[in-house]
Amino acid sequence: MTGRQRADRRAGLAFVAPAALALAALALYPSLWVLWLSLQHRVPIFGIARFAGLDHYLFLAGDPRFWNAVRVTLIFTGVSVALELALGLAVALALQRQRTGRRVAISLLLLAWALPSVVTAKLFEWLYHPSAGLVNVLLGGRALNWLGDPTTALPALILADVWRTMPFVALLCYARLLTIPPEVYEAARVDGAGKLGTLAFVTLPLLRSILLVALLFRTLDALRAFDLMFVLTGGGPAGRTETLTVYAYRSLFQTLQLGFGSAVGVVIFALVMVVAGAYLRVLRREGAVA
Amino acid sequence: MSRAALLLAAVLLLGGCVERPDGAGAVTLIFKHAKILGPTDPIPGLLREFERRHPGVQVKSEPLTWTSDEQHQFYVINLEGATPSFDVLMLDVIWVPEFARAGWLLDLAPWVTREELAPHFPAAVEAATWGGGVWGMPWNMNVGVLYYRADLLAKHGLAAPRTWEAVLEQAERVRAAEGDARLDGILWQGKQYEGLVCNVLEHLWARGTKLLGDDGGVLPDPERAAAALGFMRGLIERGVSPRWVTAGDEELTRRPFGDGRAVFLRSWPYALDLFEQADSPVRGRVGLAALPGHEGGGPGAGATGGFHLAVNRRTRHREAAVALVRFLAAEPAQRALTAAGVALYPTRMALYHDPAIVRARPSMPRFHELMLAARPRPVTPAYLMLSTTVQPEFSAALVGVKTPRQALDHARRRLQYMLSGLQ
Numbered sequence: 225m226t227g228r229q230r231a232d233r234r235a236g237l238a239f240v241a242p243a244a245l246a247l248a249a250l251a252l253y254p255s256l257w258v259l260w261l262s263l264q265h266r267v268p269i270f271g272i273a274r275f276a277g278l279d280h281y282l283f284l285a286g287d288p289r290f291w292n293a294v295r296v297t298l299i300f301t302g303v304s305v306a307l308e309l310a311l312g313l314a315v316a317l318a319l320q321r322q323r324t325g326r327r328v329a330i331s332l333l334l335l336a337w338a339l340p341s342v343v344t345a346k347l348f349e350w351l352y353h354p355s356a357g358l359v360n361v362l363l364g365g366r367a368l369n370w371l372g373d374p375t376t377a378l379p380a381l382i383l384a385d386v387w388r389t390m391p392f393v394a395l396l397c398y399a400r401l402l403t404i405p406p407e408v409y410e411a412a413r414v415d416g417a418g419k420l421g422t423l424a425f426v427t428l429p430l431l432r433s434i435l436l437v438a439l440l441f442r443t444l445d446a447l448r449a450f451d452l453m454f455v456l457t458g459g460g461p462a463g464r465t466e467t468l469t470v471y472a473y474r475s476l477f478q479t480l481q482l483g484f485g486s487a488v489g490v491v492i493f494a495l496v497m498v499v500a501g502a503y504l505r506v507l508r509r510e511g512a513v514a
Numbered sequence: 515m516s517r518a519a520l521l522l523a524a525v526l527l528l529g530g531c532v533e534r535p536d537g538a539g540a541v542t543l544i545f546k547h548a549k550i551l552g553p554t555d556p557i558p559g560l561l562r563e564f565e566r567r568h569p570g571v572q573v574k575s576e577p578l579t580w581t582s583d584e585q586h587q588f589y590v591i592n593l594e595g596a597t598p599s600f601d602v603l604m605l606d607v608i609w610v611p612e613f614a615r616a617g618w619l620l621d622l623a624p625w626v627t628r629e630e631l632a633p634h635f636p637a638a639v640e641a642a643t644w645g646g647g648v649w650g651m652p653w654n655m656n657v658g659v660l661y662y663r664a665d666l667l668a669k670h671g672l673a674a675p676r677t678w679e680a681v682l683e684q685a686e687r688v689r690a691a692e693g694d695a696r697l698d699g700i701l702w703q704g705k706q707y708e709g710l711v712c713n714v715l716e717h718l719w720a721r722g723t724k725l726l727g728d729d730g731g732v733l734p735d736p737e738r739a740a741a742a743l744g745f746m747r748g749l750i751e752r753g754v755s756p757r758w759v760t761a762g763d764e765e766l767t768r769r770p771f772g773d774g775r776a777v778f779l780r781s782w783p784y785a786l787d788l789f790e791q792a793d794s795p796v797r798g799r800v801g802l803a804a805l806p807g808h809e810g811g812g813p814g815a816g817a818t819g820g821f822h823l824a825v826n827r828r829t830r831h832r833e834a835a836v837a838l839v840r841f842l843a844a845e846p847a848q849r850a851l852t853a854a855g856v857a858l859y860p861t862r863m864a865l866y867h868d869p870a871i872v873r874a875r876p877s878m879p880r881f882h883e884l885m886l887a888a889r890p891r892p893v894t895p896a897y898l899m900l901s902t903t904v905q906p907e908f909s910a911a912l913v914g915v916k917t918p919r920q921a922l923d924h925a926r927r928r929l930q931y932m933l934s935g936l937q
Binding site: 272370 | 583586587590615616617704705706707758759760761762766902903905906910913915916924932935936
């Protein structure tokens with residue numbers, strides 16, 4: 225390394241330092257603190273503060289409520305993200321073909337996405353109302369017990385989440401569609417590709433990297449899902465909609481078991497990091513992320 | 515002012531804040547409380563009256579966030595952080611022992627004698643004096659009660675039920691005779707939240723058992739507890755309660771009854787004020803009764819709730835803060851809070867027989883009886899842990915995912931682990 229390169233490197237580090245320090249203070253320090261807390265018995269109300277080692281993790285390993293929360297979180301994430309991607313893509317393709325009213329359609333899409341999630345939750349509370357709810361009225365006046373039945377509560381929440389965040393995927397895909405030059409489609413037509421062929425061999429491959437980015441964002445969001453279930457079902461009935469974040473909130477802020485709640489938090493953190501790491505590897509291979 | 519907003523007055527959620535320029539006074543007290551929604555908010559007037567009597571002291575109202583969970587979270591973060599940023603706080607009665615145990619509240623014992631507490635409901639005083647201190651002054655009172663359609667019961671020659679068996683039988687008889695598919699039997703709160711715990715506690719008490727035994731043991735009588743949960747599940751299975759009560763909270767259950775679509779409703783006193791409003795379909799047709807007992811069990815009792823006023827231990831103005839709490843809990847202030855248009859119920863028992871108040875609210879003496887017969891939820895600093903642990907289990911029994919036995923067994927094992935960690 226020449227002296228010039230070394231000087232460049234030093235200057236580079238100096239420029240990066242403020243950002244690195246800010247990140248360390250805002251992200252690294254709290255993360256390490258939570259990790260440390262998760263190894264403690266810490267219940268301030270009862271004046272309990274002693275080292276616990278891996279006690280909390282061992283308890284979680286055999287805790288049915290924890291495993292139920294893991295299951296709920298994974299089902300919620302898998303199903304809602306899959307539906308959001310499929311519907312978002314379909315809406316983006318429809319938007320592209322739409323001749324008039326595109327602006328209105330985009331505004332309406334944005335509306336659903338821009339609503340604060342607590343407002344969305346309240347909206348769906350009325351939609352799912354057992355006797356007066358629009359959903360049951362549309363289904364021919366049935367009295368389905370959407371949020372109170374252990375089999376339908378989670379699907380009902382997934383539906384609400386899809387309604388709320390599908391527009392995000394749709395707009396991302398639509399933006400990418402706008403950048404595909406018409407010549408590409410012309411070439412496909414000249415080569416004799418039909419509508420389906422064009423979609424499968426031209427449009428989708430070109431959308432691939434943006435879909436992966438949407439997948440990454442949506443998955444990480446869904447893994448941390450909290451507000452919809454907190455407002456609509458409180459995690460019930462029978463804990464069937466209690467996600468890991470709801471469980472962590474109840475342990476941390478409601479019952480103030482800071483050590484135990486932190487252990488749940490660390491598990492969520494680890495889960496999100498593993499998923500994010502896997503996606504980033506795929507994205508790098510795709511060349512979508514430098 | 516919509517009905518929903520009016521009801522909030524009773525459930526006492528939050529509100530806006532009264533802005534006053536700082537300055538003149540040497541002492542400024544910050545008072546954290548939920549704003550009383552409704553046609554009249556008596557609190558600003560009371561605070562000005564307090565300032566007039568205590569020259570040099572100013573009181574600033576600060577609003578609390580909307581939900582009970584958020585209020586709790588706000589207090590926990592600020593009190594654990596030992597902040598003196600507010601002096602006087604309004605808190606849910608179930609948090610009083612918790613906050614006292616954590617050392618966040620000023621012990622009022624040097625100022626407040628037992629005699630000063632005696633005029634308040636014993637259930638409210640029990641929470642305020644947990645562990646021998648005086649951690650707050652009772653401020654308003656709540657109780658679980660049974661509403662019934664007096665017109666429908668009279669039409670079919672029935673008297674208000676005293677046992678759950680009678681509720682079941684009467685509901686089925688009235689529904690069969692009316693032949694109205696839209697008329698439900700009894701509505702109650704079965705959603706997985708704090709309200710469910712109140713409902714289950716009332717059924718446990720009706721069976722002569724409880725959630726925490728006298729020795730602190732969890733669910734001391736599993737036989738009876740399973741019978742209680744099984745009865746609640748049975749209400750749903752027999753169709754006396756609609757299936758959706760498993761998602762029902764206060765408002766979701768109050769509305770259908772208020773629209774005349776249920777024979778019975780288990781709810782709180784605020785609901786009666788709404789049933790008796792001028793445009794209510796059930797106006798003048800609603801009867802008020804104690805929660806039923808069981809044949810061969812004890813008499814029924816409603817669960818109590820309500821709010822207390824306490825002083826932040828970190829306050830810099832002890833004397834003034836204690837004076838404010840005592841002023842607001844005293845007779846004139848509680849009377850003002852009971853004035854027409856405010857659906858709040860005082861903790862001072864004499865007000866329930868005060869001629870002026872009874873004229874405006876004729877059911878006050880009846881509520882006095884019901885509140886006297888009622889019981890508090892377990893008075894323990896671990897109450898929230900207790901409640902959030904049993905909620906999913908009770909809910910599982912109600913929706914039939916677990917048998918009552920399994921649910922109780924799981925609840926008990928989990929609670930024993932959690933409580934043993936607190937030793």
